[in-house]
Amino acid sequence: MTQATLSTTTAAKGLACKECGAEYELKPVHICEFCFGPLEVQYDYEYLKTFVTRERIQSGPNSIWRYKDLLPVAKDPIDVGTGMTPLLKSNRLARRLGLKNLYIKNDAVNMPTLSFKDRVVSIALSKAREFGFSTVSCASTGNLANSTAAIAAYAGLDCCVFIPSDLEAGKVLGTVIYGPKVMAVEGNYDQVNRLCCEVANTHGWGFVNINLRPYYSEGSKTLGYEVAEQLGWELPDHIVAPLASGSLFTKIHKGFQEFVKLGLVDAKDVRFSGAQAEGCSPIAKAFEDGRDFVVPVKPNTIAKSLAIGNPADAIYALEVARKTNGTITSVTDAEIIEGMKLLAETEGIFTETAGGTTVAVLKKLAESGQINPDEKTVVYITGNGLKTQEAIQGYVGEPLTIEANLESFERAWERSQTLDRLDWQQVLV
Ligand SMILES: Cc1ncc(COP(=O)(O)O)c(C=O)c1O
Ligand SMILES: [Zn+2]
Structure with a gap:
């Protein structure tokens, strides 16, 4: 297949406040100066309709950049092969x-x-480079720091990231290896975020989830586009995804709607259900209470990547779940561990705590009849279990240590037949 030449312009025509509609140029700003509402990228869909086709997308790169026409980047996208992950x-x-x-x-x-x-x-x-930032930064619950540090290294940008000081070793090592400055803040994510808002005002840095947030968040639309394309240009009936700030959840919705608007898929009422950890479930609580606002909480859960106590996009996530006849619900840390094990043992996928949360909520919804067995349901697994090994330490089996001879193996093999996989102890046989 010949690859389409990526355009060097963007159909993004500006930013608009999600609350009052005030319009802004495409600049590194994220909050409305009139009402403090969040800003969102606007596109010229009439223009996009004239040339965006399934064929054009399919002839693009095997990465998120096949959807470049629907993203707010004009030229020189940083393509590190992100996206087009399997839909199994x-x-x-x-x-x-x-x-x-x-x-x-x-x-x-x-x-x-x-x-x-x-x-x-x-x-x-990509946008930071367009705007001329030489240093990039973020306030992270872990995965974002990994990603910002790695892609900044690839792009040759200076990088300083901020994380809570209690993150898992895999998340910390998976950041420092790329050589950024790493600030481990003594506090939770919400405190990290507040500090970063101050730093963004005093240093001229591109903060991916602060002053670049309107562009950053558009990246999650590709999780919607890819699923629609991988299902054979069709929308699912129901999706289940995790929520921290709530951005990912709302942007999958935006992605589906844009595909409908451009005639790439038929319209369908897709139900949106969201997953949170009980130890940090401000959005699930608001859903349950019928509130359209969240009461911020102090996180206390093993799902550290989802531990945002005062989520920026909560009201929009609540709106999406309610209007699509979905739900947002939470599960305990024990259920999260069971979710991680269940996915690993049934599908061979080792996910992190966020994925365990999502699988546990999927299970809960399936068991309570909130997912119809025939519904085409997509569960979003958003992170890797190698990064959160602490969470399952002591809750999974261990190898049987044996001597390097056949007898020792045979004894261990016999013994293993009597052990439940989860009861395996490290023993010298
Ligand atoms: C693995 C993983 N899944 C899901 C999320 C939730 O993303 P959002 O803040 O867009 O709701 C995060 C956020 O850090 C994450 O790290
Ligand atoms: Zn406004």
């Missing part, structure tokens, strides 16, 4: 949950840092 038809997990039409979108193998954050950062840093 689930067999064993589906059977376990009594579902007949389940798909798994596997961003645990996204490139380069094994989470969906590579999508948003690819857009944000």
Whole structure:
């Protein structure tokens, strides 16, 4: 297939406030100066309709940049192979949950840092370069720091990232290896974020999820586009995805709607269900209480990547779940661990705590009949389990240590037949 030449312009025509509609040029700003509402990228859909086709997309690169026409980047996108991750038809997990039409979108193998954050950062840093920033930064719950540091290294941008000081070793090592400045802040994500807002005002840096947030968040639309394309240019009936700030959840919705608007797929009422950890579930609580605002919480959960106590996009996420007849619900840390194990044992996918949260919510919805077994359901797995090994330490089996001879193996093999996989102890046989 010949590759289409990527355009060097963008159909993004400006930013608009999601609350009062005030319009802004495409600049590194994220908050409305009139009402403090968040800004969002606007596109010229009439113009896009004249040339965006399935064929044009399919002849693009095997990465998120096949959708460049629908992204706010004009030229020189940073293409590190992000996106086009597998969409697997689930067999064993589906059977376990009594579902007949389940798909798994596997961003645990996204490139380069094994989470969906590579999508948003690819857009944000491409835009940072366009705006002329030489230093990029972020306030992160872990995965974003990995991604920002890695893609900044590839693009030759200076980088300083901020994380809470209690993150998992894999998330910390998976950031420092790329050589950025790393600030481990003694506080939770919400405190990290507040500090970063101050730093953004005093240093002229491109903060991917602060002053570049309108562009950054557009990257999550590609999780919607890809699923629609991989399902054979069709929307699913139901999606289940995790929420921290709530951005990813709302942008999958925007992605589906844009495909409908451009005639790339038929319209469908897709239900949106969201997953949070009980120890940080301000959006799920608001949903349950019928509120359209969140009461901020202090996070206390093993799902550290989802630990945002005061989520920026909560009201929009609540709106999406309610108007699509979905739900937003939470699960305990024990259920999250069970979710991680369930996905690993049935589908061979090792996800992190965020994925465990999502699988546990999927299970809960399937068991309570909130997912119809025939619904074409897509569960979004957004991060990799190798980064959050602490969470499952002590909750999974261990190898049987044996001597280097056949007898020792035979004894261990016999013994292993009597052990439940989860009860394996490290023993010298
Ligand atoms: C693995 C993973 N999944 C999901 C999310 C939630 O993303 P959002 O803040 O867009 O809701 C995060 C956020 O950090 C994450 O790291
Ligand atoms: Zn406004």
